[in-house]
Each structure stands twice: as structure tokens, then as C-alpha cells.
Amino acid sequence: MSEIGKLALFLAFLCSCYAVGAFVVGLRSGMAGPLRSGRRAVWAVCGLTLLATILLVRALVARDFTYRYVAEHTSLDLPTMYAFSSLWAGQEGSLLLWLLILSAYGAAFLWCYRKRLDPFYDAVAMVVACVMIFFTSLLSFVSSPFRILATPPPDGNGLNPLLQDPGMMIHPPILYTGYVGFIIPFAFGIAVLVMNRTGTRWIEEVRRWTLFNWMFLGFGILLGARWAYIELGWGGYWGWDPVENASLMPWLVGTAFLHSVMIEQRRGMLKTWNIVLIVLTFELSIFGTFLTRSGVLTSVHSFAESDIGPWFMGFILVSGTIATALILYRKALLESENRMDAVVSREGSFLFNNVLFVALCFATFLGTTFPVLSEAVTGSKISVSAPFFNRVNVPIALVLLMLTGIGPVLSWKRATGAFVKRNFLIPAFVGVLATLVCVPFGLRGVYPIVCVFGAAFVVATVVMEFARGVQARKDVEAPANPAALLHLVQKNKRRYGGYIVHLGVVMIFVGVLGSSVFQKEAHAPLQPGQSMAIGPYALTLDRVEDMQIQNATQTRAHVQVSRNGKRLADMNPSKAMYTKAQQPMTEVALHSTAAEDLYLILGGVNEDGSASIQAYINPLVMFVWAGGVVMVIGTLICMADRMRLKREEKLLA
């Protein structure tokens, strides 16, 4: 079977090369035959990669230890669902997942545009095929998942215990769907330059693809945060770890693009800048993979380090150089068509919002890579972690929060003084009011105050926008309010979907503020029957017991929790010692409500038999997760705008 897997990947490599060749011939000669053949080759890569993936998954689930990858990442006592997810536990498997998603994007792209005869779409597919060559060659010649052991061991090494979590079943594929998907906007951008294509139609298509990838990447990042919250057991969910930062950077630049692309669509401006953002987003997603795989930086999220870092670095350099050269070569194509009427306009605010998004990305990039740079220059090791990012990124993010409220309300072209006053007076008042209400509850410090003001300001502007729109519809159609609201969103999905995304962003800001500023912490060694207090909760240790679960021995504390004297729940923080890894893993106990999370950790069992219980109250954490869901809903509404475009195209036809 391993030979079939190797052959499938090698054929995928050949097909990728053939696809590029066929597209080049077809595009140069204008003949339809080679282009059709190139398209079929992309489909073939997808099929062959799927075959290779199925073969590897089969070996993982069957625990076929003749495969080195299977022996390294599974064991006989590993639950089957984790044997399946060990596909992305190691380097070779996750590269295969990368290629699978990449080729699926290639196939999906060809399916979406199967009726378009424009060779421009073949040029896009050619760029995708070029990237496929890189990944198929890595998997065929450098890092094959189908390597065989001369003497298979009786049992494997097992899966890293941190990855034995249900969240890990979906977090990596969703994150990768976002990461890898940025290939399509990148391919569109390069194809535009190669084909010397003008017009704004392609930019609308890129916007939809970017929205899709952006949504998946954002949701994947939040799932990773949720995983860290539950699995790492330090009371938080975002530690500004290099791998977390690596996923955040393309998301930030992608967000900047989703804003600036609106200016290009409406005013024919920022063409060069948009192409730069597209290229940067893709390069940063490859850089993220490089960080995770190279071992250049240590990370709690990095599970598969190897020596393939230089390959990725080389790919980034080559693709970045080609893209830069093309942008310079086609400078004339990217000239702005329009002029601006006023600085105080939506275009102006979007431009500043772009500066801030890119600045935030730059700060994150600098902080993430600076330890390597500093060591190279000074010779001494340093760390750049959460204390740095909290001080540098937070003020930039807060200015962005303010712009989230300001930008969408400003009109295109020109916003007059009276317009600004009419739109911002009430939101500013609501912001001040919210701040004053929060101060007696312990709101202190510049950043928290700005955050509360900004959040209330944004919510007020969004609510006012909806209210104005509903009123306008009622004036025309006079339906009941809920129907008017529905019609409003249906009529302009892009605009109101965007507002919903902004509400999700505000929810995340509120959640982060609540759980960081108002977090409470207590820890104590407890003997059975003893209690400790944290906030309104009383925690009484009932007993500690050792128990055997499928592939680990678990020390579990039974803690009775009451709130204001009323019995609330029994919580079981525990430590698990996995048979294979032989390292203690923290299993957090969580009691979540909309207002706050009670988060318990079993620090360990002391020599005197007492259990060290560490407790946190994390207020408003639920807002972070709910904010993510709201953002997804808003993005889906934005993407549903495609229906309108299709209708318009039909009418045009």
C-alpha cells in the first residue's frame, strides 16, 4: 500500500508539472486543447492526493506500524478518532492535508468557473498548479508520509497528549482551509498581472473567495484559542505564542484587503495596494507554515518540527520576488482611475484602517521574529511574549476599534460636518455613558476605558444604521419591524452582513476586556472537606481519586461548588498521565455561563495528601466565542450577496 501512496504522490507531482506546462502552451497559443488538458490535470492532482490521504488514514486507523509516520504518531491504545486526527499531528501528514486542501481548492475553482471560456481563469488555475508543484515535490522527494520501517515496532509512540482533544479533530482542518484558501486570491492577483487584465469583475470574485478563507481562518483561530483555554490550563486563551501570531498575521492583512477592495470596486483606486495585500496575505500564510514546521521559534502549538524550513523560506522568497517583479512590471495597469473628493469620507477612513491593520501585522511580525534577530545581533537569548504584545498591539487595536465605528457610517466621497455631527453625537454620548456606568464596577486604566467607550460607540453606530434602514423600509413598504429588518438585510447583504461582523468584533473585544481586566484568581492546597473561596463561589474538595481511562491514568479531584450558599455543580479538575508520553497533562474543569466562567485546575497532589486547586473566574469569556459565531454569521450573509450578482448577470445576459 505504501508503494501505491508514494506512486499517487509522484503522479500528482507529474500532473502538477504537466498542468503548468499545458496552461502555458494553451495561454501562449490560444488553443483550447492544452487548456482543457491542463484543467483535467488539476482535477487529477486532486484525485491522486485524495487517494494518498485515504491510504494514509487507513494505515493510521489500522495502526499499521510498518509506516514510520503511523509508528511515530499513533499507538495501539489510542482511541480511533484520535488515530484519524493524527493525520495532521506530524509534519508529513499535515503537509498532505495542506496539499489535499490546496488541490481541492484548485478543483473547486475549476468547477465554479467551468462555464467561463475566458483564458484568464486558466491563468489562475496555472498559478494554483505552480504551488501544487511545490507541495507535491516536498511530499514526494523530501518528506514522504509513506516511508517504511525495516523492522516495525510492536507498538507506536502514541499521539502527543495535547492533541488528544475533540477540538483538535476540527481546529487544524478549519484553520488550514483558511490558510490554504488564500492561494485563490493570490492566483487571481498573479493572473491579473500576467494576463494584463483590467476591469473590476475579477476583484469581486476575489473578494468572495477571500471572505470565505478569511471566515475559516478567523474561526480556526478562535477554535485554537478555545483549545488552548481548555487544554493548556493556564486560565487564558491567547498567549501571543509564535504559532498563534502566525495565524493572526494573514488574517489581519486579509481583513485590510476586505476593506480596501471596496474602494477599488467603487472608485477604481488602490489597485497596486490591493494586489500587494493579496500577495502579502498568501506569503504570510506560507510563513505561518514555515514557523510551525521549522522549529526556528519554540511554541506550545508546534508539534511537528523538522528541517524543511529552508524549503518554505525558499518558496516564500521565490514567489514573493516573482510577485514583486510582476507588480513593478505592470505598474501602468494598476494606475488609479479616480480621484477623491474629501479626506473625511469612507475611503479616507478605510485607508487609515488599512494602515492600522498592516501596522498591527508588522508589530506582530516584528515581535514574533525579534528573538531570532536579537540573538543574531547581540548573541544573547531574549523572549518577546504576551507582556510585549499586550503593550504594543493593544493601543493599535483600540484605535482600530474606534475606526470600526467611524468608517462604515461615513458616506462615500464626502462627509459634511453636519453629517458627521448627526451620525456621531449619539454614539459618542452612548460611549461616555457606558464608560461612566462601568467605572463604579472597577473599570480603571486608559486602555480598558477606551475599550468600553469604543465598544459602546461601535454598537451605537451599528444600531443606528439598522434603525435608519428599517425606518426607510417602513416608509416604503410599511411592514412590521422584524420583517422590515429582514428585508433590509436581504436588500443589502454586503453592508448589513458587514455590520453584523463588526458586532462580532465588538463582542470579542468585550470578552477579552472582561476576562483580562476583571479576572479573579485564587489557589490553595485543600484536604478533603476543606473549602476555599473565590468571588461568590465556595469550593469544597470532596475527594481525590485515581482512575484508569483508555490510554491514561487520571488523578481526579471532586470539587463541590456553591455560589452564594447555593449548591451549583460538581467539578472535576484532573491530571492525566498518558501511558506513552509519561508526562502529566492538565485537564481543566469548566463551569460556563454567559456572565463568567469558573475555571478549575488541579495543580497536583501534595505529599500531605492535599490537592493544589487553582481557580479562576474569567468574566465574559463566552462573549469571545459568541463573537466568533456572530462574525461567521455576518460573513455568510455578506457572501450570500453572490445570489444578487448572479441575478444581475442573468438580467444582463
Next chain:
Amino acid sequence: MIRPLVLLVLMALVAAASTALATESAAGRKDPARAITSQLICPCSCGEILSGCTCETGKSMQGFVTDELKKGKGKEEITTALVAKYGEVIRGAPKAEGFNLLVWVLPFVATAIGFVIAALVLKRWVGRRNPALAGAGDAPMTTADQDDLRARAEAELRGLRE
């Protein structure tokens, strides 16, 4: 209009940069032990921020900080002692001195430069003459027109094929 706006933003950035170098975490203001441990990294392989670390090394360092505070030692003194023992690598953020000052200053300088460039670009665009008025008779076909024509052509081709 644009000059005061940019000046305001630049002043805000200077304020943010100086606050960044001086700010203490909100949790730290309430709990002096946390003020120290939330700024340090556990020196073992776990790499966690010390305040939330549950490994043995982390717990022993947390105990050390609490004991030293009880002895009346200050934040700087305790941090210096720990850095002397484990090295600069345990600081969660490097000291703003020498080469490492760059990491503190560059993000704000870059943001300021970005704002200045954006302001200059805006100024140029606002001052640009409307090309539609400059030579309406010779106006080239707009991209929207080209897109419409392309869509029509594709639809017709589809019709022919079907």
C-alpha cells in the same frame, strides 16, 4: 483638515508608545505577586507565562516571588534576582535598551510613517483633477463597460455552445 488629523494621530502614537513602555497590567495593579509573575516566562520547556504556569519549575518560582515580597523586597529587585539566575530569556518582554529598544519603537514609528504616507496620498488624490472633466470626448472605455461587454460575450458564447 488633513494636517491637524495627522498631527493628532502622531501625538496619540507617541502617547501610546510611552504608555507601552510604562504600562503595568491591570491584574498586576491588584496583586503585586502577579505584577511580577505576569511579566516573566517559565524557564522550563513549557514556555508559559509564569503567573499561569502549573509546572513544578513555575510553581517554585511563584513561591519564590511570594516569599521575597513577604520579606519586603520590591518588584525590580525580585525580577533582577530571577533574571540573574535564569537569564534575560525569562523576561516576557525585553528591556527597552540597546538593540532591543528597536522592537518597542519600530511598530509605532512604522505606524506613524504609514499615517504620514496615507495622509500624503489622500492629499494628492483630493487635489487631483477629475479626468472625466479634463477630456470627456476622448474618455477611454471604463472598466465597468469592459466588464459588461465581457459578460455579454460570455453569455452569447454559452448560448452558441448550448
